[in-house]
Amino acid sequence: MPRGSKESYSSKQKRMAQHIEEGYKKKGASRKKAERIAWATVNKETGGAAKKKKSSRKKTTH
Structure with a gap:
């Protein structure tokens, strides 16, 4: 993803x-x-770009 x-x-x-x-x-x-001001405000209020939620379910090895 480009800067x-x-x-x-x-x-x-x-x-x-x-x-x-x-x-x-x-x-x-x-x-x-x-x-610039709009994106700075969004980052401050929401904590930046949304991160993809990782699965909390662990894989079992059988």
């Missing part, structure tokens, strides 16, 4: 970032600055 890719974020996190970005654009911030 800066947003693939691993959940759809909820992407919607949240979009909403925050739109708010900053309305306040007069540039597109790049609004996007």
